[in-house]
Amino acid sequence: MLRITCPHCGPRDEIEFRYRGDASLSRPGPEDDAKAFQRYAYERENPAGMHLEWWLHVGGCRRALKLQRDTASHVIGGAGEP
């Protein structure tokens, strides 16, 4: 079970959070074409190792946090605000 330290609420169980995926992606803008959005919507680096990701603390402060987590070991490197 992950214990995620929310920058606002402190360490909490993973069930309080909703995962929202790769935080290294940034959404293309109004001027970008379908190809850019295709990459954004579908293509992932999906590393086995440190991964920067979004988590919403829906069961706590309802704030989003960016988490550095090792997807292989679940060691958490750190959490910060957007």
Next chain:
Amino acid sequence: MSKPERGLGWGGLPPPGHHGALGRDPVKLQAFMRDAVEVRLAPGMAEALRHAAAGLGLALPGMGESAGTGSATGAVTTLGLAPGEWLALARPEEPGAFARRIASGLEAAASVVETGHGLACFSVSGRAAREVLAKGCRLDLHPAVFTSSTAARTVIAQIPVTLWRKDEAGAADSPVFALAVPLTFAQSFAHFLLGASAGTGAEILPASKD
């Protein structure tokens, strides 16, 4: 037309009386109701909000803290639940009056959204209160950690809960925990409380506006 009377909005705890085991330390369970507003700071208005809140006499505690807890009639309890976000709770008054008062006092410094009718409030008190809540609450409720000025949002029995202490500082031996859950979950949350307190036993008190 008769005057509108606010109801609990859910079925309520079982009738007052004893519940569960006949233990030495039964907890007290009570449902109560509150007016409430969510106060959300507008960008760049922190200073203005502090000023406006001071004018209203409204405490704005830090994240994870509660303030203003008092027994005086009309007192407001404010919980810091997220950065720049507070939940202010007060005893029920005329429909909409509390929200209007806070909103007009804070004006443009924050958005004020009325949410009190959407909350069902419970208190769990007594020496065994921690033991009872530990059957669902994943937070550390040890008095050194969850003090009488702590507030938190968490999840208990799959239900979102806002949790704070209603007792005065120093009452570590017999804490009073207040829990607010979304109204539509109230019946299920009551089921959790009854199940969790069956082992220690509980005394159910009549629902209250206080």
Next chain:
Amino acid sequence: MQRYSAFRLALEALRGHGGWQPAWRDAAPKDRYKVVIVGAGGHGLATAYHLARDHGITDVAVLDKGPLGLGNVGRNTTIIRSNYFTAPNIRFYDHSLKLWENLERELNFNVMVSQRGSLNLAHSDGQRDLFARRANAMRLEGVAIEMLDKDAVKALCPLIDVDNGRYPVVGGFLQRRAGTVRHDAVAWGYARAASARGVDIVQHCEVTAIPREGARAMGVETTRGFIGADKVVLAVAGHSSRLAAMAGFRLPIETHVLQAFVTEAVKPLLDIVVTYGAGHFYVSQSDKGGLVFGGGTDGYNSYAQRGTLPMAEEVHAAGITLMPALSRLRTLRQWGGVMDMSMDGNPIISTTPVENLAVSTGWCYGGFKAIPAGGTCLAHLVATGAPHPLAAHFGLNRFETGAVIDERGVGPHPYLH
């Protein structure tokens, strides 16, 4: 290949089982192969077997970073079925089911295909209507499926509490040809059969790089040296993104962990496969006697082949809710498998931006049942360069055109699948 039979077994018993030969050759890698398949799991081994059997291509190596068959083929909940909704999926998975039905004779290895039937439960009129729609889609494709009402569910599986759960059971559907297979044996059986046809199975040979020359892969760099290849095939469930990155492209894949559990062994308790429709729980009883059951994914990217506590709690709660009698039964082990979750929940059997490199990925949590058909179709793609008609809809380009096949309708969010 040393042929297995009851007679042979008796003969060996008389001489202390000293005459058994290795089931497969533990090959050392050659410098070059016509086809190098990365990943000695179910799909990789089946692909090698079908390359040899269907296309006469035996200059094939199957590489694995560890011992064969210890990825998802050895970690799943052993269910085979073809109860899908879209016609192309029904055809593909039912073809797979037909191949399963004859697999032990095909491989001369008893993989214990047990067509005991698989029951999916519906808990509301709306869900029952969706089941009827799915069942009708199958029937239109000529695949047998039966709708059951509540009483029929109860009669078929008395362990199920149809009335008192949070979501009472209103009915379900039953695919009698569905069932279970002894999962490890599938890897062993294919390995043995492929090896017998000349395929090299190279264990403990981890791919560390996929060098390219222009748009083509030259082969694979491994912990046991460079191995040249005319064609490279990736069949590395859970790790496809890493291998694709070595070859220089990204996949529409996230890796997630799916958990599974097994109980202590008890005498026959449950004769069919049951899937709960209102929570994460599907279950069958292995021939050894343990209940094998699974739940959902953890909900976040993970390469950790292990279980988590919240999922254990949820799955067991769902299990008791559906089958209250399980309450005192004890769970022995909890584990996890890493899944390639594709962005539409459907697999990818496809060519890639690298001309001579094909992938089989995106099996989500349904890869096991697809092994025979997946191997057939991937072998066809590798051998002929054209997609097998049954797997034509599994191409990578569907994400560009929008022709995705999202049976669940949850969109490109694997953590919601």
Next chain:
Amino acid sequence: MSPHRIAGRDQGAPIRFSFDGEAIEGRAGDTLASALMASGVRLMGRSFKLHRPRGVVTAGPEEPSALVTVVRPGRRDVNLPATMVELFDGLEAHSQNRWPRLDLDLMSVTGRLGSLFSAGFYYKTFMGPQGAWERLYEPLIRRAAGLGHASTEADPDSYEIVHAHCEVLVIGSGLAGLSAARAAGEAGRRVIVLEQDRAFGGGALVDGALESWRSSTLAALSAMPEVRMLYRTTAVGAYGHGVVAALERVADHLPEPEPFQPRQRLYVIRARRIVLATGAVERLVALANNDVPGVMLATAARAYVNRHGAAPGRSAVFFVNNDEAYAAVRDLKAAGIAIAAVVDPREPTPIAAEAEAAGLPVLFGHEVTAVRGRRSVAGVRVRKRGTMQERAIACDLLGLSGGYSPQTQLAAQAQLGTAWIEAIAGFAAIGPSPDAEAFSAMIPAGAAAGVFGRLEAARHGAAAGARAAGLASDPAQPPAEAREPAVPPRRDGPIMPLWEVRGRGKAFVDLQNDVTADDMRQAAREGYRHVEHAKRYTTHGMGTDQGRTGGLVGAAVLAAAQGREVSAVGLSKPRPFVTPVSFGALAGAETGAHFKPERRLPLHGWHEAHGAVFVRIGLWLRPLVYSGGDTSWGPVVAEARAVRSGVGITDVSSLGKIDVRGRDAAAFLDRIYANGFSSLSVGKARYGLMLREDGIVFDDGTTSRLAEDHFIVTTTTGKATEALEHMEFHAQCVWPELDVRLANIADHWAQFAIAGPRSRAVLSRIVAGLDLSNEGFPFMAAGEAIIAGVPGRIFRISFSGELAYEVAVPAGHAAFVWDAIMAAGEPDGIRPYGLDALNLMRIEKGHVAGSELNGQTTAADLGLGRMLKKKGDFIGRALAGRPALAAADRLQLVGLHPVNKARRLRNGAHLVSAGEPKRSQGYLTAACMTSEGPHDWIGLALLEGGHGRHGERMIATSPVHDEAIEVEIASPHRLDPENARVKA
């Protein structure tokens, strides 16, 4: 007194129990195993595959053989190690896996044919013909396999999950564990100690020299208010981040739980640091017939004598390869059990030599080659190592000790390393690197860390406790002597690794699963050389005991077969759970009707009192129809007709409602919705469509603008949670520069739709502060008003296709306002309507709902393509334009009705053409009887290229219902396509 009790140690009160129907008397403090032993019962079960007679081997949870079924009224527990079943009055235990009786098991024929049932035999036969497996072989195998017969009845007991927190968690209460707890406790830390036994002390419980230390340490700990001691509690899983799951057997030692007492409790413990003091478990030695009842681990024999006063035999031979085991020999001798021989393969060590000098018959350099006897040990065969000449020694007990394996399962689960320690010939947990410690939070101590010896383990434990408490930087610093046991330092000589003695007969490496050393060799021969392959091929280590007594032995045999070291072959990966855990305990209290919480409408009580039939949708309970239980179409049609002809009211409080404020609220909604909201006037509502980024419709709803910077968004009930999270994610993560503040107001506002031509008249009677006339409050108007004296909001929106209003009031006033509307509507015959009538009316109107917003449809598919903004960015914009999302043959929304009015439409039916009756071209998404009923059916469908096929005739086919009816495709908007009614 039973001759199997040791004189002077028979002090507990008598307890009556039964085994296989025979009444037996035990003593308080007995386990079932010790009570059976003390009454002379040796045969306790039959083995899994070969049905060989089996007795008790251990005295703990690692027991592989003595598995029993315990029956209580309404309760049945199987495969329980008799070593862990605490005796209670009336206990009813049964042996397992025998037919018809334990002493006459006809299935034991499999044992006689044992050589056929070698490793993996079933992979090599039973292969045909097709169907024979399911019909013939599999049923036979299934019946023979398994152990106990599990309960098929619901469990009358309850369970609970308890969340706990501490600074230092100590797992195990032996010398290391108690010392660690004391060190941490004295430092003032919050400590939890877990002990799987019913008493604290671990090894100290069987060692008289440690009793005074044990009791003084326990007394010290009990005086510390922040130290919590949990016995009968096993740490079953370690999950990293300091999280450990522990199972407390609260009432398993009782005939049944006390009132309101759970049977078992699962603790989820979050610890800052964990001291792993789980000790070590003795290993068996693979030798011929090492499974005969009477073969027992040396430590177990000692435990039965010292803790229970039960005699495991009268005349014992010990076969040991280490000095630790001599303590057991001495204690048995002291208890009056004859020691026929101590067979020690080593050269004399000081301790062994002392034992010999004290009169024990030690055979140095010897080994036991086989056990004699079938149902009970009759003797052993012994030879000098390296020679072939054997001699027989009569005995009825063989005490085995092949060394001790540190219990490192939890360490491995927490990603702590293990390392081979030559001195103990085993894998021990090794102290973590700082990185690993941050994750696992675990510090191994005592025997689990490979530190053997009583004083040494206590010191090691104290140091670990101090380190866990954050105290000592120097872990070697010894604790105060007063806290140490008064025992001399360890001076054991070296162990001789000894895994197997080759001989004639089955030499088991896994007693529970009947795996022999020959099976392991065969696996290696057939290529299953890796320990994980061998495990799966032979089933070695896959029983309830997880191979704790024979796991390493099997691995060693496998290694030897390949000419490798066991340290290189290793063990298979230990996964949770350390000991089996019941479903009930893992599930906790939230099961059955409470598996998921229920959400009830604020007016749930009213609906219930007025005959509502409820439907469960997601977490909600919602009124389907007010019919008192009648679920036919009649009451639904009647409700819909009441609306169409007069007025009705329905509770839509479950809709998601999100308060959106901020300077950029409109700009934000422009991006969230595919259609525009910045153009919406204050006081107006607009239907909005949200897409996913991939261009597929995500959700819909009506959003109103109450002020320039203030909107109320409504979502569907089903997507309420997801839509809020979708908006929060985009507000915070994608466009953080926007000033937009979201608040979930779903539960604060109860919301009712009042629909029908008379709705305005009814509402006018109770609404103040708002001109409800068509001019004053036209279609899609929104505003605040006083409703029956309650400040609320009114929206003129319609899902039913009629003139309609939605009224929102604070939930605490819902009942009051609802009653007021019902009273005001009485002259017009107002009646409540449920979800079915609502659905019926929206189908007539052609509004889409969840079954069309199925995550696969585009706006264009639903006929809503024109809503998409031509200018400006929004979620889904780019990818909605992909070619396949605009293909002509996409499934598009149509209406349909049967050509023959007498036929009913079936939800779930597919649409085919008469010429191609097997090719699905689409399917029905909704079907209902219309408000014009009773034999008038319409439906909605998604049909290939459907927009251009109105008027076409097709077949709606439902093979599972054996139905196929002709239908006519039509516009989905059957009712009032001009919207005259809603604008009236």
